[in-house]
Amino acid sequence: MDEQTKQTTKRMEDYFRHQLMVQCDISVYIDLAQAITKFLLWMQSNGYTKQTIKQYKRILNRFLSFIKTLSVSWDEIFTAKTLESFKKTTVASNAPVIVKLARYLFSQKTLRHSIERKQQPLPEEFQHYLLYRQKALQNPLRRIMQIQRVLSAFHDYLKMHKIDLSSIRIEHIDTFLSEFNEPYAPGTRRIYRSCLRGFLTYLYQQRGILHKDLAPLVVGAPLFAQPKPPKFLRPHEVKQLFNSLKLSSAKDLRNYAMVHLAYYLGLRPAEISLITFDDISFRKSELAVKSRKNTQPVTLPLPEKTLKAIVTYIVGARPKSNHRKLFLTLCAPFRPVSANIVGYDITGCIRQAGLSATAYWLRHTYAQTLLETGASIYEIKEMLGHDSIETSQKYLHIHTKLMRKVLFDEEL
Secondary structure: OOHHHHHHHHHHHHHHHHHHHHHHHHHHHHHHHHHHHHHHHHHHHOOOOHHHHHHHHHHHHHHHHHHHOOOOOHHHHOOHHHHHHHHOOOOHHHHHHHHHHHHHHHHOOOOOOOOOOOOOOOOHHHHHHHHHHHHHOOOOHHHHHHHHHHHHHHHHHHHHOOOOHHHOOHHHHHHHHHHHOOOOOHHHHHHHHHHHHHHHHHHHHOOOOOOOOOHHHOOOOOOOOOOOOOOOOOHHHHHHHHHHOOOOOHHHHHHHHHHHHHHHOOOOHHHHHOOEHHHEEOOOOEEEEOOOOOOOOEEEEOOHHHHHHHHHHHHHOOOOOOOOEOOEOOOOOOOEOOHHHHHHHHHHHHHHOOOOOOHHHHHHHHHHHHHHOOOOHHHHHHHHOOOOHHHHHHHHHHOOHHHHHHHHOOOO
C-alpha cells in the first residue's frame, strides 16, 4: 500500500469515527433530555411546587446544553468530574439539582451509580461552629445538615474569591446568597439565610473574628413582597376527598388514618410520623402532640371519626411490631414511617381524588375551619403550634365565608 492510499484510508477512518461519535453524542443527548422530562414529571406527581419545578427545569436545561458540548457516554455524564466541570460554567448551588437527578435515575435503575460527592473538610472555625450548634445548643441532625450545607458552599465561595474570614463584608454575603439560593424556594432560602446569620453572629460574639455584627444586615426579599395567603380546600372538595378514600388494603387504611389526622387536627406530616401509642388516650379521646415545631407540646381532642380511623388501622393494617410509633412501613423490616412518606401518601390521596393540592392544604383547611367557627387568632396559634402570632395571622386573609357569599353568591 503506497503512502497516498494510506493517507486516504486514514482520512476515511477518521471520518467514519467522527460520524459514529456524533451519532453517539446525539443518542446520549436525547436520552438525557427524556430522563430530565421524566424526573420533572416525578417531581410534579410528588407534590413539588410549580416554582421549584420551574427552577429545576431551568437548571437542568442548562446542564443539558452543557452536556451537548461534550463527547461523553451515558455513565460519564453523572460523575464528579463532569459535575465539577459544569460547576465552573454556572453557580455552585446548581450542582445539587444534578445530584438529585442522578439519584432519581439510580433509583429507577437507569443509572448504574449515583454521583459520589467528596466532602472537603471545613476549616477549624467552621468545624467549631458545627460542634457548638450540636453540643451546646443541641440542634437536631436535620438542622446541623442544613448549616453544614450552607457553610460548605460559603467556604467554597470565600476560597474561590480569596476572601479571608476576618475580611468578610456584607457585599460578599449578598453575592454569595444570591448565587447559592437561586435554585431554592422562598421557604428554603429563609432557612439558609438563618443558618448563615447564626454563623456570622458566632464569628462576631463568640470568636471575635469579625469586628462588626453582620447578621442583622442579612435580609431577604422586601417586606412589600407579602406571601400569598395559605391555600385550603372548600367543603365540597373535602367531601370529594373523603368519598374517594379506599379501605381495601393496608396502605389504604394507613392513609385513611393519616388524612383524618391532617384534616381534623391540622397536624404536619412530621407530627403525624412521630405519634406513638403513649401519645393516644383512647379512654379520653385525646392526642398529646409532643414534638411541635415551636417545641410547645399540646393535647388535642380526638374527634370520633379520627379515633375510629386510627383503631381501624391498628386492628386491620398495622404490622405486629414492638415499635411504639403508630405508623409503620408496610414491608418488613417494619420501621416507623418518615415525615416524607406521610406527606407523599397524603398528597397522593388528594391527587387521586382529582384535586390539585398537597398535604399542607389540609392543615390550612383546619385553620380556616377554626377561624370560621369563632376561634381567636391566639387559639389558632396554640392549636397549630405556630412559632409566632404573625404566622397565624396569615389565616385572617382567608376568612372569606361572608365575602364569598356576597361576591359570588356561594355557600360554604
